[in-house]
Structures are given as structure tokens and as C-alpha cells.
Amino acid sequence: MPDGRTALNRRTFLVTTGLAAGAAGTATVLSPPAAQAAPQSRSLGADPFTLGVASGDPDHDGVVLWTRLALRPLAEDGLGGMPSRIVPVRWEVAEDERFRRVVRRGAVSARPESAHSVHVELNGLEAGRDYWYRFRVERYISPVGRTRTAPARHSYGPALAMAFVSCSQFEHGYFTSYRRLAEEDPDLVLHLGDYQYEYTKNTYTIPGGNVRDHDGPETETLAGYRQRHAQYKSDVDLQAAHAAAPWLVVWDDHEIDNNWADEIHEKPEIPQPRFLERRAAAFRAYYENMPLRRTSVPRGIDMQLFRRVQWGKLATFHMLDTRQYRDDQGCGDGYRDCPAAVDPARTITGDEQEAWLLDGFRESRARWDVLGQQVFFAQRDNNAGPLKVTSMDAWDGYVASRERITRGWLDAGVRNPVVLTGDVHAHWASDLKADYDDPTSRTVGSELVATSISTGGDGKDSNPADHAFLKINPHLRFYNNQRGYVMTRITPTEMKADFKVVPYVQRPGAPVHTKATFVIEDRVPGVQQTYLRPLDQARTATTSISPEDLGRRTVLDETVRP
Structure with missing residues (x-):
């Protein structure tokens, strides 16, 4: 058996259609006002936020926000019934659940090669407090998620x-x-x-x-x-x-x-x-x-x-x-x-x-x-x-x-x-x-x-x-x-x-x-x-x-x- 205790990057096996080239769908964080998404040639025609939203890996000034677009989650090809094209996704982070005090906005591309998933790595938030976040595609708005930053160091x-x-x-x-x-x-x-x-x-x-x-x-x-x-x-x-x-x-x-x-x-x-x-x-x-x-x-x-x-x-x-x-x-x-x-x-x-x-x-x-x-x-x-x-x-x-x-x-x-x-x-x-x-x-x-x-x-x-x-x-x-x-x-x-x-x-x-x-x-x-x-x-x-x-x-x- 190969030695599992050697360096983590020891292997040379790569999938040809993978994430080896980088974190496809990872956001570049943008300061307000929101970045303008590219015009869309075709409407999705249905709510793509069927898989919900999530956040994770918090630190004292930021957190990761996540969603994945899927029109038909159980599609056999694993692609959620989404079109084979980039879909612009806007996101917002607010200090309140009603989004009256929005503190960050930005845009990210959901790409078919990443199953239309997106990861937004935020920083510059206040330590030790709650935030609320949501995503938007066309006229569709995701459920609202609550997240929290860690306390100051x-x-x-x-x-x-x-x-x-x-x-x-x-x-x-x-x-x-x-x-x-x-x-x-x-x-x-x-x-x-x-x-x-x-x-x-x-x-x-x-x-x-x-x-x-x-x-x-x-x-x-x-x-x-x-x-x-x-x-x-x-x-x-x-x-x-x-x-x-x-x-x-x-x-x-x-x-x-x-x-x-x-x-x-x-x-x-x-x-x-x-x-x-x-x-x-x-x-x-x-x-x-x-x-x-x-x-x-x-x-x-x-x-x-x-x-x-x-x-x-x-x-x-x-x-x-x-x-x-x-x-x-x-x-x-x-x-x-x-x-x-x-x-x-x-x-x-x-x-x-x-x-x-x-x-x-x-x-x-x-x-x-x-x-x-x-x-x-x-x-x-x-x-x-x-x-x-x-x-x-x-x-x-x-x-x-x-x-x-x-x-x-x-x-x-x-x-x-x-x-x-x-x-x-x-x-x-x-x-x-x-x-x-x-x-x-x-x-x-x-x-x-x-x-x-x-x-x-x-x-x-x-x-x-x-x-x-x-x-x-x-x-x-x-x-x-x-x-x-x-x-x-x-x-x-x-x-x-x-x-x-x-x-x-x-x-x-x-x-x-x-x-x-x-x-x-x-x-x-x-x-x-x-x-x-x-x-x-x-x-x-x-x-x-x-x-x-x-x-x-x-x-x-x-x-x-x-």
C-alpha cells in the first residue's frame, strides 16, 4: 500500500475535468456598490435556489458564503437541470435580517464546470457579531442565511x-x-x-x-x-x-x-x-x-x-x-x-x-x-x-x-x-x-x-x-x-x-x-x-x-x- 504518511501533494493523478486549475466559482469580494452582472441572454424560468444557502469556516473578520444553483436537483447528470453556461449571481450581507443595513455586496459567476456552485470568501467584517446574507439570480432571491464571525483574537x-x-x-x-x-x-x-x-x-x-x-x-x-x-x-x-x-x-x-x-x-x-x-x-x-x-x-x-x-x-x-x-x-x-x-x-x-x-x-x-x-x-x-x-x-x-x-x-x-x-x-x-x-x-x-x-x-x-x-x-x-x-x-x-x-x-x-x-x-x-x-x-x-x-x-x- 502507498505510504499514507508522506507529503500531501505526493500524488500525480489528476482528473481532467476537475478543480485542479483553481477554485472555480470562488468570488472576488467587491465593495459596494454592487458589481454589474453581465446581461443574460436567456431566463432560467424557475427558482434556482432549491438547495438552500450555507456559510462556514468563520474567522474574526470574515466567513465563507455558499450556494449552488439547481433547477432540477435530481437530474441524473448531476448538473441540476442548469443550462451549460455561466450564470451571474449577486450576493448581499447585512447587519439585520430585513437587509435595511447592507454592509457588503458583490457578484460572482456560477459556472457549469463547478455544477453552478459558488463560494464567496468574505473579509473586512466586524468581529463577534451576527450577519445575514442572501443571493440573487435574475428575479429570484435565495432564502436568507444567518452567520456569525468569531470574536476578536x-x-x-x-x-x-x-x-x-x-x-x-x-x-x-x-x-x-x-x-x-x-x-x-x-x-x-x-x-x-x-x-x-x-x-x-x-x-x-x-x-x-x-x-x-x-x-x-x-x-x-x-x-x-x-x-x-x-x-x-x-x-x-x-x-x-x-x-x-x-x-x-x-x-x-x-x-x-x-x-x-x-x-x-x-x-x-x-x-x-x-x-x-x-x-x-x-x-x-x-x-x-x-x-x-x-x-x-x-x-x-x-x-x-x-x-x-x-x-x-x-x-x-x-x-x-x-x-x-x-x-x-x-x-x-x-x-x-x-x-x-x-x-x-x-x-x-x-x-x-x-x-x-x-x-x-x-x-x-x-x-x-x-x-x-x-x-x-x-x-x-x-x-x-x-x-x-x-x-x-x-x-x-x-x-x-x-x-x-x-x-x-x-x-x-x-x-x-x-x-x-x-x-x-x-x-x-x-x-x-x-x-x-x-x-x-x-x-x-x-x-x-x-x-x-x-x-x-x-x-x-x-x-x-x-x-x-x-x-x-x-x-x-x-x-x-x-x-x-x-x-x-x-x-x-x-x-x-x-x-x-x-x-x-x-x-x-x-x-x-x-x-x-x-x-x-x-x-x-x-x-x-x-x-x-x-x-x-x-x-x-x-x-x-x-x-x-x-x-x-x-x-x-x-x-x-x-
């Missing part, structure tokens, strides 16, 4: 309302949790991967059958990935969440192919000679459909996604990519007692990203250093016996990487390290330990894990005390198998995390409630539970797990796609 700013989410499988349920998240008016949203899924319909199913279907075949081509992104972006609940706040996005596996690792696809024993072309297509479509800066424009099969976002003095967000540079999963993937897991030469981040992260720890002066990443960080031993049976797809499969990162934040004197995680379709809260095999060892950090938005269907309420993993691993402090998201409130003195859940996703309109609340105090590593909503016995029965079950070498209550 040397300011803590007010409390940060940050939500994080992962794993939205369109077929398994409705995206109600996105709607409920939007209703909480967050300042920032982190999406930690599995924003979309690659399968054709009736491939990844839940008991009782999927509630809606993917259009098109399994995503393997640029047209397919563009179509799939458009289908997801057509969901009004997802649109509401994007319009509510700026997002920081990173991918996991399903944006490309289940359990891919660097240049290795899911099942390497089955040849997939066009996998690198598939990867390049997925990267290109991902950029086109996300509010990312031009530093993330893909170059063939390479894409710079790991990056740092500073939220004043309050927090540094280190957004990681644990897919593009990892060694292949050991022992055939899955839960294993695997010697490769402890091989010191293996990496989940690659050498360059690891060095970048350790440098970030040394340079950080933030009160909170937050790792936004994909897969479970703390150890999860699945066997109460002497064997250690852990997931080869998570950091447990790359123990040396985890030890180097943990030692890095300890050596750097990071004040409050917090790892945020998605992937596993359940809520978890964990203490991070210096030695997971010694329950009395020092607690050195905290991990919060968000359940899925919809993947796995409704899920079920559960009593954390009955879960086998928590009995085997005392540093794992909380578990719940319903769908939802995590809503945090970050101040200089604490990070409070509300684990939000909905009772169902297989029909729309579910209410949301807080299942549990944990607090991480400044300079006190580890999670402290302050609230747990009792299990509703009338709605969901809980089955206790017997001591005999603890020795089973199976994953209990997990819904991760194998």
Missing part, C-alpha cells in the same frame, strides 16, 4: 453555543434533528462526517424497511456524487440547519466509500481499479457542496481538509481528517484482538497532519482546544476477559497514534483538551486516560460523541448503567442509542454539553429533549454528569445485560454499518 467573547452532529442517512429517517438544532440558534455547527451515504436504494436497510429512497446508483462518478449531494441538500430540515449558523465540516467514510483508508477501498480483496477516480470525484463534489475556503480546493485525489479555526481566546478548533492519510485498518477491519493495533509505525492521521496538530497544541493559547474528528478516540474494549477486542476502524486500531496525540497535548500543557466524535450512531461521554488498562490512572482529557441524525432508524432509549461497554470500560461514562445531536455552551470556566434526543425519525416532526447533561470544568479533565432524564419505561423497555453477556465478542447495541 484577544477576546473571549460571549458564551459560544456550539452544536455538533454526524451521520445523516437519508433513507433511514427524517432529518428532524437538523430542524431542532436550527431552532436553538447556535453560533457554530460542527459536522463530523457521514454527511451523506453512498449506497443505492435497498442496499443499506433498517428493520421494517427504509422510509425513503436514494435516487441513482451507488455513488462512484462525479455525476453520481453531485446528484446525491443535491438530494440531501434538497431536504428542508438540513437547509434550515445550514441557514442557521456557520458550519465547520469534515468527512468520514460514507462521503466516498464505507471504511475507505487512504488509497484503499472498503474491500481490497475485490479489485476496484477505478477507486482513485471515484475518490477524486467524491472530493470534487464535496468541495462544490460545502462552505469551504479555497485552501480546500481538491487537486485530483488530494484535498486539504484538516485546518484550524480560532474562536478568539475561548477555543481553538483543530478539524482533523482521519481517512485520507491513515494506514489500512488492521486484521480485516471490524472488532478484533489484533496485533497491528499496537504497531508503533501505524498512523490514523499521517505524519504531516500529526506534526501539524502537535505544533498547534504547542502554539495554542486558547482556553479550550477542541479536536473535531470522526471516530471513537477513547478505548472501547468489547471483551471482559483477558483479550482486548476493539474496533480497528477507530483510534483503538491505531494505539500509537492515540498515544502520540495524547502525549502531545500533555507535553504542550494544553489547558482543556476535548475530543468531539461522530461515526458510531449513539451518544457517548468519556474520560480520556493516560493508561486505559489502569482505571486508576490519570484522566487527561474528555471526549463527547454525538449520535446520528438518522442513521439506524429510530434507535431506542436505553439505561446507560446496563450497557456492556460501560461495565467493561469504567472511563466510558454515558451511552444512549436514540437519534439527535449535542448542544454545547462554552465559557472560560466550563463546557456544558446537552445530549439532545428525538424519540423517532422514521416519521417527521419529532420533539426533542435533553437526555443527559455533562460539564467539563476548566482545568478539570474528564466529564461530570449533572443531569440524566430517567428512562421512560412506558415507551421503551430496557433489558439488563447479564454478567455472561459481558464476555461476548460481539458489538452490543451498535448500529454502525459493517
Whole structure:
């Protein structure tokens, strides 16, 4: 296998019709008055803003604004039914929702080679405040989005309302949790991967059958990935969440192919000679459909996604990519007692990203250093016996990487390290330990894990005390198998995390409630539970797990796609 730890630009493979030449559709920011768009020879004849609007990657004086034009989002060619010509798009940013105080205007070209997506990189805005934005094409005006700039570099700013989410499988349920998240008016949203899924319909199913279907075949081509992104972006609940706040996005596996690792696809024993072309297509479509800066424009099969976002003095967000540079999963993937897991030469981040992260720890002066990443960080031993049976797809499969990162934040004197995680379709809260095999060892950090938005269907309420993993691993402090998201409130003195859940996703309109609340105090590593909503016995029965079950070498209550 090619070495995933070498330089990021090591590859020479390029797609011939890609973004390799630059960020097509990226705006040149213009000061008022608005730039005059070129005359249009033909009218679109319908509203092109069917995919909504979004913003992302905020800093203290700017943010990225995004939209993509589509007349027919599910068009099989992935081009949204748009004409094969440049379409001028005007944009506005205002200090108020009614656009009475417009502070910036400009124009940008939506180009067919970029699927008529646009990225406007703004600067020169005031720090630490809300703005509203919209786009215009001909007589059509987009929905209004709200965004927010980060506080000034040397300011803590007010409390940060940050939500994080992962794993939205369109077929398994409705995206109600996105709607409920939007209703909480967050300042920032982190999406930690599995924003979309690659399968054709009736491939990844839940008991009782999927509630809606993917259009098109399994995503393997640029047209397919563009179509799939458009289908997801057509969901009004997802649109509401994007319009509510700026997002920081990173991918996991399903944006490309289940359990891919660097240049290795899911099942390497089955040849997939066009996998690198598939990867390049997925990267290109991902950029086109996300509010990312031009530093993330893909170059063939390479894409710079790991990056740092500073939220004043309050927090540094280190957004990681644990897919593009990892060694292949050991022992055939899955839960294993695997010697490769402890091989010191293996990496989940690659050498360059690891060095970048350790440098970030040394340079950080933030009160909170937050790792936004994909897969479970703390150890999860699945066997109460002497064997250690852990997931080869998570950091447990790359123990040396985890030890180097943990030692890095300890050596750097990071004040409050917090790892945020998605992937596993359940809520978890964990203490991070210096030695997971010694329950009395020092607690050195905290991990919060968000359940899925919809993947796995409704899920079920559960009593954390009955879960086998928590009995085997005392540093794992909380578990719940319903769908939802995590809503945090970050101040200089604490990070409070509300684990939000909905009772169902297989029909729309579910209410949301807080299942549990944990607090991480400044300079006190580890999670402290302050609230747990009792299990509703009338709605969901809980089955206790017997001591005999603890020795089973199976994953209990997990819904991760194998």
C-alpha cells in the first residue's frame, strides 16, 4: 500500500475535468456598490435556489458564503437541470435580517464546470457579531442565511453555543434533528462526517424497511456524487440547519466509500481499479457542496481538509481528517484482538497532519482546544476477559497514534483538551486516560460523541448503567442509542454539553429533549454528569445485560454499518 504518511501533494493523478486549475466559482469580494452582472441572454424560468444557502469556516473578520444553483436537483447528470453556461449571481450581507443595513455586496459567476456552485470568501467584517446574507439570480432571491464571525483574537467573547452532529442517512429517517438544532440558534455547527451515504436504494436497510429512497446508483462518478449531494441538500430540515449558523465540516467514510483508508477501498480483496477516480470525484463534489475556503480546493485525489479555526481566546478548533492519510485498518477491519493495533509505525492521521496538530497544541493559547474528528478516540474494549477486542476502524486500531496525540497535548500543557466524535450512531461521554488498562490512572482529557441524525432508524432509549461497554470500560461514562445531536455552551470556566434526543425519525416532526447533561470544568479533565432524564419505561423497555453477556465478542447495541 502507498505510504499514507508522506507529503500531501505526493500524488500525480489528476482528473481532467476537475478543480485542479483553481477554485472555480470562488468570488472576488467587491465593495459596494454592487458589481454589474453581465446581461443574460436567456431566463432560467424557475427558482434556482432549491438547495438552500450555507456559510462556514468563520474567522474574526470574515466567513465563507455558499450556494449552488439547481433547477432540477435530481437530474441524473448531476448538473441540476442548469443550462451549460455561466450564470451571474449577486450576493448581499447585512447587519439585520430585513437587509435595511447592507454592509457588503458583490457578484460572482456560477459556472457549469463547478455544477453552478459558488463560494464567496468574505473579509473586512466586524468581529463577534451576527450577519445575514442572501443571493440573487435574475428575479429570484435565495432564502436568507444567518452567520456569525468569531470574536476578536484577544477576546473571549460571549458564551459560544456550539452544536455538533454526524451521520445523516437519508433513507433511514427524517432529518428532524437538523430542524431542532436550527431552532436553538447556535453560533457554530460542527459536522463530523457521514454527511451523506453512498449506497443505492435497498442496499443499506433498517428493520421494517427504509422510509425513503436514494435516487441513482451507488455513488462512484462525479455525476453520481453531485446528484446525491443535491438530494440531501434538497431536504428542508438540513437547509434550515445550514441557514442557521456557520458550519465547520469534515468527512468520514460514507462521503466516498464505507471504511475507505487512504488509497484503499472498503474491500481490497475485490479489485476496484477505478477507486482513485471515484475518490477524486467524491472530493470534487464535496468541495462544490460545502462552505469551504479555497485552501480546500481538491487537486485530483488530494484535498486539504484538516485546518484550524480560532474562536478568539475561548477555543481553538483543530478539524482533523482521519481517512485520507491513515494506514489500512488492521486484521480485516471490524472488532478484533489484533496485533497491528499496537504497531508503533501505524498512523490514523499521517505524519504531516500529526506534526501539524502537535505544533498547534504547542502554539495554542486558547482556553479550550477542541479536536473535531470522526471516530471513537477513547478505548472501547468489547471483551471482559483477558483479550482486548476493539474496533480497528477507530483510534483503538491505531494505539500509537492515540498515544502520540495524547502525549502531545500533555507535553504542550494544553489547558482543556476535548475530543468531539461522530461515526458510531449513539451518544457517548468519556474520560480520556493516560493508561486505559489502569482505571486508576490519570484522566487527561474528555471526549463527547454525538449520535446520528438518522442513521439506524429510530434507535431506542436505553439505561446507560446496563450497557456492556460501560461495565467493561469504567472511563466510558454515558451511552444512549436514540437519534439527535449535542448542544454545547462554552465559557472560560466550563463546557456544558446537552445530549439532545428525538424519540423517532422514521416519521417527521419529532420533539426533542435533553437526555443527559455533562460539564467539563476548566482545568478539570474528564466529564461530570449533572443531569440524566430517567428512562421512560412506558415507551421503551430496557433489558439488563447479564454478567455472561459481558464476555461476548460481539458489538452490543451498535448500529454502525459493517
